[in-house]
Amino acid sequence: MHLFHLSRTRYAFAMLIFGMCLQSGYAVSSTNSPPDFGSNVVILDPSMSASAVQSKVDSIFSQQQSNQFGSNRYAILFKPGTYNNSVNVGFYTQLLGLGQTPDAVTINGGVQVDAAWFDRDATQNFWRGAENLAVIPSSGTMKWAVAQASPLRRVHVRGSMVLDDNGWSSGGFISDSLIDNEINSGMQQQWLSRNSRWGGWKGSNWNIVFVGDDNAPSGFNWPNQSYTVIEHTPVAREKPFLTIDKKGKYSVFVPKLTNGSQGITWGNGAAAGQSIPINKFYIAKAGLDTATTINRALAKGKHLLLTPGVYKLNDTLRVTTANTIVLGLGIATLQPISGLSAMEVGDVDGVKLAGILFDAGVINSSVLLQVGPTGSSASHSENPTSLHDVFFRVGGAGVGNATVSLRINSNNVIGDDLWLWRADHGDGIGWSTNTTTNGLEVNGDNVTIYGLAVEHYHQYQTVWNGNGGAVYFYQSEAPYDVPDQASWMNGSVNGYASYKVADKVTSHQAWGVGVYCFFDTNPEVKLHSAIEVPNSNVELNGIVFHDVTTVSLGGTGEITHVIGGLGEAANPTYQVIRVGGFINDATSGIISSPK
Structure with a gap:
């Protein structure tokens, strides 16, 4: 009887505390309660x-x-x-x-x-x-x-x-x-x-x-x-996504890597992949979390869920554990405020970054996102890092400065819908205001990107230094705000090509390439060539561009050539130029749409 009485007393006391918590507004935990994702x-x-x-x-x-x-x-x-x-x-x-x-x-x-x-x-x-x-x-x-x-x-x-x-x-x-x-x-x-x-x-x-x-x-x-x-899609991984089961438990589902795929993943039911419980994630909130709290969680091996908001970072977020998932909700935005990079990813297997906007701060960052340290050399072909709906902005919401927006040093990285944008409208824009050098720099080998848009950076929009690269869809605009030709010279050459394949590269392919100009500050400005490849006197049959379009938007400015010194000019007279493709071999000949 004494033990029974004691149990009833403890139960009554627990119920009293429960009621007080409810009345005072404190959350009472339950295995079926939704995670605290915040008010947005x-x-x-x-x-x-x-x-x-x-x-x-x-x-x-x-x-x-x-x-x-x-x-x-x-x-x-x-x-x-x-x-x-x-x-x-x-x-x-x-x-x-x-x-x-x-x-x-x-x-x-x-x-x-x-x-x-x-x-x-x-x-x-x-x-x-x-x-x-x-x-x-x-x-x-x-x-x-x-x-x-x-x-x-x-x-x-x-x-x-x-x-x-x-x-x-x-x-x-x-x-x-x-x-x-x-x-x-x-x-x-x-x-x-x-x-x-x-x-x-x-x-x-x-x-x-x-x-x-x-x-x-x-x-x-x-x-x-x-x-x-x-x-067929050579190699891909679909973006991780949030799910809930019949018991009300949340997870993040990570679709499996595919090779040579065609069509949807869910045609015969749920896609193949792995489900990771939400309690394996650190749920970050803008305005509450800092680089310190987020890095502490990442160092413990937690995945990261960025709830909607703008995260002002005074230090770099460091992702060093293989297979880490960083999933943003509601276009979660990372902004460095002290001149450091916003995020650095180690040269490890299987990191997934998804749904994030990197927004440059006022103090110049040398890079906004770096995947793999300088000199990365490991192969990740069996389990590559993948970037899904990852976007970059320099200016527009206010003054922003970043030398390079995205640098990929690791091998075998997959890009899946990337937009890198030096703002051409909004606040904090101008040739000497939102300053940059390049948008994308690829140093790793066998990097594949589906859906790459890079626009308005001061020099090369894209610089590709690694071998075995492949891009499926490329869209790019030269900077609108070039003040005059003298301000935009690459040595003795008019302007900087949008897409630069470095001289040391021996294998690279791109399909569906569109490069546009709109020099509205000074319509007399010219861009010598949309694409720049290694010197034509070197036989490099592994560099191929398929289905290339150049456009002078509204006839405002000129792209004089499509690739190197080849291809007709897109200008006020002929605003759209299309060619089937180019192979950079000993003769640098234009061929009809190589497949």
Whole structure:
């Protein structure tokens, strides 16, 4: 009796403490309680009323529709089930279904990106995304009118899709997605589709690339139609994604590495891969966490989940453990404030970086993200590091300075939707204000990138020093704000090529390359060549460029040659130049679209 009485007393005391915690607002832990993702992660449940869901998503969109350079960030998580809503996606907003397959979450009403805020011009619809959802558009057609840094992943559109809003759009990306009916690219200037399927494709413009897609266009005639088709994806890993199980437990699912793939990963059910419980992650929050707290967690072997926000870093984040996952939600943003790099990754196997915007600070950083230290030499072919939806910005939201945005020293790295941007509009911009040298520098061997956009840096946009590199879709613009020709000379040569393959390189290939100029500060400026390769008097049959387009946008400035001294000029007279490809051999001859 005494023991029973004591147990009852302890139980009553525990219940008293429980009640006091609830009344005072303290969280009471439970094995089924959701992780604390912070206030900018909105979790929706199909049991909620449609009006409550609509009110929440509309409120976020009203803040973010035109908030191009603001600091607000949002991730909207949909638990499995059906939602009778129409969801507009604004800046720094990410929609994430939490099922094991896209069809576990259905948005019956639609998901869309339009450009009403910018007079139907979608060329500035950046920094947003949707993943792991099924969409039933009420009109029958899903509108996804976007530019760079606005990926669609693991989406099932039960209808058709259009990629513009009756105006220009520029530089979208889709992967691992199924569109039941037709995609119409409209006035989308350039686009990459990887490992996806649709009922049909309509439209083409400057640079449309298909890699590992089930139903890519066929029977076309380059250069009359700007389609570049690669039947199989050589090596890829889909982006990690957040899931929830029937017990309410969260995990991050990491799809397995694939070789020679075609089509979607989830066609026969859940994709192959590994599920990692959320308790293996350190959940960071902007404004609370610092480089010190995050590095402490990384040093203990924790994975890292960056909840939405802008993280001001006075030290470098160091990822040194193999297979570490760093997953950002809601376009989580890392900004160095002391002149150091924002992140450095060790020369280790299998690191996955995903969903992160690196934003340069006022004090110049020599590099924003470095993958592998200088001199990295290990092979990672069995388990490469991969970068998914990783973006870089120098200026735009304010003054920013960075010598190089991304440096890849490790071998076998996979890039999967990368945009490196020295801002051409917004705040803190100008030839001597948001200063840079190069966007991307690749020193590792056998680096593969799907969807690479590099724009407006002061010298070479991309410098490739490693062997065995491969790029599938390249989009680049020279700096708009060159004050005069004398300010932009590479020795005695007019300007810096966008894509520089170093003289020591003996093997490199690129498919679907688009380089553009718009010298609006001084239209008399000329760029000698879009692409620069090793000297033509050396026989290097392993360097091949397939399906290259150069454009003088609106005839504002000139790209005199396509590659080296070859190819016609894109200028006010002939604004678009297309060639099938180039092989850099002893004769440096132009050939017809090598495959």
